[in-house]
Amino acid sequence: MESITKNRQSPDVLRAMIERAYGPGQVPTGEGWADELGHGWFNVAYRIRLRDGADVVLKIAPPPHIEVMTYERGAMSIELNTLDLIRTQTSVPVPEVHFADRSRELCDADYFFMPYIDADNLGIVSGELPAAERDAFMAQLGAANREINSIGGPGFGPLAGPHDTSWRRVFTGIVEDVLTDGERRGVDIGWDYDTVRAVITEHAASLDEVTEPRLVEWDLWDSNVMVRDGRIACVIDHERAFYGDPLIEAGFTGTQLSAFGDPAPFMRGYGHPELTATQQVRRRLYCLHLMLIMVIETVYRGHTDTKQYDFARPLLDEAMALLGRTRR
Missing domain, CATH: 3.30.200.20 (Phosphorylase Kinase; domain 1)
Structure with missing residues (x-):
């Protein structure tokens, strides 16, 4: 890329x-x-x-x-x-x-x-694997992700601080940073920025259910997993980690946005039951946050094609719809 x-x-x-x-x-x-x-x-x-x-x-x-x-x-x-x-x-x-x-x-x-890890990148080879083999790898990833999430933190927020006792304050601040980044560069997200802020505020109470800060990778997609001989050989790229809610992990994205694939194998390996109503709201907020980043970062990265933007923009609309906002 x-x-x-x-x-x-x-x-x-x-x-x-x-x-x-x-x-x-x-x-x-x-x-x-x-x-x-x-x-x-x-x-x-x-x-x-x-x-x-x-x-x-x-x-x-x-x-x-x-x-x-x-x-x-x-x-x-x-x-x-x-x-x-x-x-x-x-x-x-x-x-x-x-x-x-x-x-x-x-x-x-x-x-x-x-x-150098002499192994296959799961994100690259997954399309060539039998479904059962890919599912087995995703179940292993779920178990590994749960173990990572078992690491507790001194508070919510960046690893090096500052830390906060309120996940609501931290997460809404994270989203505000993303929105401010987008506004600064004039990125067209397809929505009025203040409308997105209003949606976050309307559903922010769901974040109060999270009281234990945990180490989260956030960016642990299959493309950051190296596999060999039927096992995960290594997990790479850890530069976006922070202390937060484990439900923000990439493996849960498909519970709300089907474009990210079936989350069942990951959730089975993780040992996570079906999401509660409040957890679904939180996960939808996390999907909105992810789609905002995927749209806005295309400008910061100087992408020479529109492939990522074209993928993410409709999904941003879908995330907004899941949170009660649709275009008239």
């Missing part, structure tokens, strides 16, 4: 990063030792072959002069913190961080190295 947030670097800079992380003896020579991994949407990532033949991945944050959405600021620090939490407090497989550099001395952004 092409995006202006991808902070590509020259071979000389990549070599300097490798030397700092692994020492001069591992700096590769010749050609063909670096390949960009193209399926990411935000950071640039390279598959690097070190001089001893080991494959690693280098992930580089966006350049500082590129404007990102409010919730994406400091995303690499979020990912590093999340990896540490998951690795130390769960059995969910995540990459080891070999080296992280936030000095901005070699390039204009943070970066880190991790091992």
Whole structure:
């Protein structure tokens, strides 16, 4: 996926990063030792072959002069913190961080190295899998996601704070940031921004049911899952995590928006019963939040085609309809 947030670097800079992380003896020579991994949407990532033949991945944050959405600021620090939490407090497989550099001395952004995971990306191969095999993977993902959600937080909000005792205040603030981002860049979301704000306010009481802050990935789609030999080998891309309501996780999206697929295998693996009426309202708010981001981020990413916008805009209308607003 092409995006202006991808902070590509020259071979000389990549070599300097490798030397700092692994020492001069591992700096590769010749050609063909670096390949960009193209399926990411935000950071640039390279598959690097070190001089001893080991494959690693280098992930580089966006350049500082590129404007990102409010919730994406400091995303690499979020990912590093999340990896540490998951690795130390769960059995969910995540990459080891070999080296992280936030000095901005070699390039204009943070970066880190991790091992290359020799496995298939579930989001890429899922269309080729028998339905039973895909369902089995999604059930495994549900179980892994529940284990991640078992990690409690000191309060709702960003991992590094500030924290709040009210999920209502935090979530409505998250949505307000997204709406403000959209207004700042004049993004056409198909609705008056204040109408969306009114819908959020009308249904915000459903958020008060959430009283325990939990670590949530929010972005744990099948495209962030690596699989091998019938099992999840690794979960990647943890840069959007925060302390919130587990129901905001991606695996529950299909309970309200059928375009995101059947959620039953994920929910079965998670062990989550059918949603209550209040939970459905919350999940619809989370769907609206997701669709707002998918529409608005197309401008921030500088997408060169309208594929994502064209997908998300009708679903934003659908999310609004689920919350009682339809076009006259």
